[in-house]
Amino acid sequence: MIEDILKDVTEIDAVEGVYLASNRGEILDARGLSFDMDALKELSRRLLSISAFYATLGKKVTELEFYWARNFITCKVSDHFMVVAFSHSTQVHSLLRITLNVTMSKLLENKKFNKWVKSHLADRTYIIKKCEWTEAEEKLLAKLK
């Protein structure tokens, strides 16, 4: 079950929550997070947009991490989905990365998950069309292409 797969991540001390999203920005499952669905979708779009920017230049992103003083976000990105974990301690970072790698492998072996992914296929740059951009960002996107 997908829920059990994500449970491994939330059982790590100092991990606040985790969620799973497709490359279209659709949320499949979320655990331990206080965001509403709209906020989570917008967060996914912004995370995926970074992967999309790099993909435009022919570079495939596999991992994204964001660090603040007491918080960090770790994302594992594949061709069709991503897993995002939130934590408030860098001491669990190594364990979290390993667990996320295992989570990604388990998801890829899960039939129910693969069926869901197939209905959400999109190339890595798809999300650029889904985000709202300022005028300045539109100009930067034009330069990127």
Add this chain to the structure above:
Amino acid sequence: MERNTAKLTIEHSGKFGFVYFENGQVVHAEYDPDIGEKAVFRLLTLYAGKFKVESGIRAPVRTIHTNWNNLLLDGLHQLDSMDDNPERRYDHLFERLFTVKGVKTALIFDKEGAIIANSSGKSQSEDALHALVLNAADKIGMLLKREGPDYISISAASQKYIYAKYNQYFVLLEMDQKIKLDVVLPLIKQALA
């Protein structure tokens, strides 16, 4: 210095420079697009690189007639005056960053992605990418009711790209993908302080 005849090869960020010695004196140097004394002065400005010495190799041509001691003194004098050059302002920062294991190149840019300084000297065409990444990171921070992150790490195309705040600018480090972020981040923070 020991009256040797040799060729010294210096490699920095994929670019090669050559210094030829005959009987202990520098007789020729090349560092594209310069040759002769100008090439020597430019090679003296490098703060990181790999070296190889090959004994017995003669210069293809003699372009330097100045005594090595005088050449070195001239070069060091030029280095000192370069510290006032705005283009060299960040050399010391780059020097510190390159002491962190795994750092391959370093770039300083502003919020709009415009390059302020570049350790490799190569022209950069990815300024739009960096500005877009920072904008996206700021929006992620806003969604989480925080400022933009202090550090961003992106693994892509067998490299690791670390974005860090540096005063009113940002630093981008291209690093070996295998580096352990938990180990290098404190070192990067120290180098940027």
